[in-house]
Amino acid sequence: MGAMPNDVGLRRNAGIDLLRGLSILLVVLHHIGLRIKLRKTELVSLFPEKLLNALNFNGYEAVFIFFVISGFLITSNALRRSGSLANIDLRTFYARRFSRIAPCLVLLVLVLSVLHLLGVQDYVVQREGQSLPRAIVAALGFHLNWYEGMTGYLPGGWDVLWSLSIEEVFYLGFPIVCLLTRRTWVLAPMLLVLAVSLPWTRAALADNEIWQEKAYLPGMAAIATGVLGALLAQRWRTVLPHVASALGVAGAVGLYLVMFEGKLLWQMMHNGYMLLLTGSALCLVLASAWAPVGRTPWRGLDWLRSWGRLSYEIYLTHMFVVFGIVRVYRAMGSDIAHGYLWYLPALPLCWMLGRAVERCISLPAEQRLRARMLPVPAVSAVPA
Template identity: 80%
Template sequence: MDATTNPPAQRNAGIDLLRGLSILLVVLHHIGLRIPLRKTVLLDVLPKSLLTAVNFNGYEAVFIFFVISGFLITRNALHRSGSLASIDLRAFYARRFSRIAPCLLLLVAVLSVLHLASLPDYVIHREGQSLPRAIVAALGFHLNWYEGMTGYLPGNWDVLWSLSIEEVFYLGFPIVCLLTRRTWVLVPVLIVLALSLPWTRGALADNEIWQEKAYLPGMAAIATGVLGALMVQRWHSVPRGIAAMLSVAGAFGLYLVMFEGRWLWQAMHDGSMLVLTGAALCLVLASAWSRSHLASWRGLGWLRSWGRLSYEIYLTHMFVVYSVVRLFKAMGGNVSLGFLWYLPALPMCWLLGKGLEHFASTPAERWLRRRLQVGTQASLAPAEQGVQAT
């Protein structure tokens, strides 16, 4: 089916909410590592488990992003091509390049200048690391491997580990689709990959950084999202009761991971990551099959806007985090009132992401798509514009 015959895919309010929650958790995590909420006076009025859940689920949130990303990219490919066996390789790669390259190149350029200017928090100083090698790793989609071998990079570089996993997956995904040609061949491969998460992650326990950032565990989560998109293609709608059950199951799964993580880890070890990706899949499917209901949710427009800007916020939020933490320390570093510094930090992260999207990301993406002849402005599907790290 020719892509030009299809209208642009519409945004999904439920998925934007889930994506907004995920990017918010990432930001709160990176602030919380430096100004923990459980060390503030909030501990006198709120449960420690709640404050811990708010601050320390950023890594889990990235795996939710992986599931969402796999779902959306596959849904958009199916929308344009009709089937994965008919993917237009050139158009697929051109769209990914148009989406990823402008912000990535801009970020790497800014970080390189800040490193050369010897600005604190931005200097690459670990033994075995260097600016040229970090640039190659970031642009060559193996920054996760580079960190696993040499140690953590400064925070603004470190966020690119998830991008490395996603883009390597999408480099190979359309080729695999064209080689298999049949869904009944592709689906078992995706199922095996999705279910491999506990074992691929557990096998890397001797290297903590690589265990967190290795390719296969992240790809397992992305494969889970791909399977979700194929399910929605196969069953365009389900009874409302099933969608409601999926919502409840997904919410309960996320609660277990985020609030009962220690107990869940003791019971299942790396298997708890399957609970996480399974819960994310349930919520994504519920959103896909309950669009009209979720679109009517009121009072959460701000969170959906975080979801729409998730890629831009993800790439830039550490600039705000470092600035706020520096100011916090310069003004005495009173940890008991540290929660007050979250109040300016969160809107500043959104504003920086919005500025990047408005002045650089979207204009550059549209220009590149015209140059690469993969569609006009009208073909910039709303569902694709806000894919975090994709």
């Protein structure tokens, strides 16, 4: 395990990248699985149905894992640059968020709008009470989650932006709250109350299923959990190796229960199982941050880590691949028993599209924007 614990440094963290990779993979499998269910293929004769369901139906939970990771990474990077959240630089914080989020977001909205105007199937905004201009405003104004809650689901390419709306509204207010509170002992209890409110905020929205899933407060509770984790990692930069290992085991067990025993947990805990989810994700994040120096348990999983490094680009673009694959699958009249075979081209195509977007759009645009918006060139931080 290694003798010395690892300080949380500037380098990419293999464990966190792996968790991000697992999360984005579950999102992609979920969106394919809604259309080609693994449990209806002949794989059900080879693997337990519980496993196939776990692969297909944990996309929503995976987004909440993303929220926790996002809160941890963005806060950790802000702490490294400023020393404390009381000294956070608003210009730097917002410039970094804008340069990371805006290029891909604007391009996606532009492409989706063109596809709508061309009448391409799967991309036309046509539900009663919805329109293209209003969808554009909702996406760029970070309230697409609210818009869907009030009017119904948008086409899949737009729908993925609900989580981005929650994240960016949180990060618009977060640095301001940090500057106003000025003290961690004031900020931390506020974050803790928000973090543990998750079951109750979801339960209070039970009369609107879409809004219950996509409301601001539940998602922000998960982000606040990650922020608290970053504060803990700053307060205790090192821990004993067995403490990190125990956190890793606890987090893995918790995620297993959520993903494989979701129905049972719902009967026992109702919305409380979401708190188990975010707490387990935090345990894994902290275990990775505090892992001993030189420990490399992730050998052989570099492919999954690469998914984690491309998670933002894959998340925004994977529905193009999903819709395309499903259209071809249906046009060929394929037997559902062999439906699992269509996952084989879909997954690498999602990765390749995400990689192309990162290489051609995300990184160049981010570098140019930061060079123009930041007064002094800064050391690249781990993207969140």
